[in-house]
Amino acid sequence: MQKRRVGILISGRGSNMQALVTAMRQPGFPAEPVVVLSNRPDAEGLEWARAQGIPAPAIDHKAYANRMAFEARVHQALLDAKVDLICNAGFMRMLTGGFVDRWLNRHLNIHPSLLPAFPGLQTHQRVLDQGALITGCSVHFIRTEMDAGPIVAQTAVPVMPDDTADTLAARVLAAEHKLYPHALHLVASGAVTIAGERVVMTPPIGKVPTLMWPPLA
Numbered sequence: 001m002q003k004r005r006v007g008i009l010i011s012g013r014g015s016n017m018q019a020l021v022t023a024m025r026q027p028g029f030p031a032e033p034v035v036v037l038s039n040r041p042d043a044e045g046l047e048w049a050r051a052q053g054i055p056a057p058a059i060d061h062k063a064y065a066n067r068m069a070f071e072a073r074v075h076q077a078l079l080d081a082k083v084d085l086i087c088n089a090g091f092m093r094m095l096t097g098g099f100v101d102r103w104l105n106r107h108l109n110i111h112p113s114l115l116p117a118f119p120g121l122q123t124h125q126r127v128l129d130q131g132a133l134i135t136g137c138s139v140h141f142i143r144t145e146m147d148a149g150p151i152v153a154q155t156a157v158p159v160m161p162d163d164t165a166d167t168l169a170a171r172v173l174a175a176e177h178k179l180y181p182h183a184l185h186l187v188a189s190g191a192v193t194i195a196g197e198r199v200v201m202t203p204p205i206g207k208v209p210t211l212m213w214p215p216l217a
């Protein structure tokens, strides 16, 4: 089977990008990383990608007159790399409808909450402020609304009584690094279709035990 060609968009650390690239390098993974793009030239993830031999240019959004001009450049870079699928991995720019429509259902994002709960920034602090006992992370197809779109996969992560935003973020991040490669594998292998703005899995998923937190004693 032809591997899907993946472009990864980052803005910073790039730990999810590293998890995706590492997974794609395993034999039999149905996708390969072909380009990493950052809107910030100082994104730490760029050096790691380059060291892996992946083309990783920065496209500094500040160098463009407006959002459309920036997005046109990103779009062209993705076309030049013959990208089939885009994975946003800590990419901190909102994308306009024109870009989103061109990559519709070929463009994934990861968000550190159980969407549709807690979209947006300062996610973990808001989870703590609300007293939620279970949070998690979600991989979804991108739409124009922030952190919205058909959900491909989610992981539940417990909130501990003594958590701070940082300890919770670290626990969720460890789950993200497992979830994103799993979700990409599902999409790249063709197991995922979208019907009525919802993801349908082929083959369908069987019964699983209920997740409960705190657990029964």
Ligand code: GRF
Pocket: 010, 012, 013, 014, 015, 016, 017, 089, 090, 091, 110, 111, 112, 173, 176
């Ligand atoms: C992750 O928590 C991701 O879910 C969020 O931003 C963070 C990026 O971290 N969108 P990294 O750059 O992948 O390390």
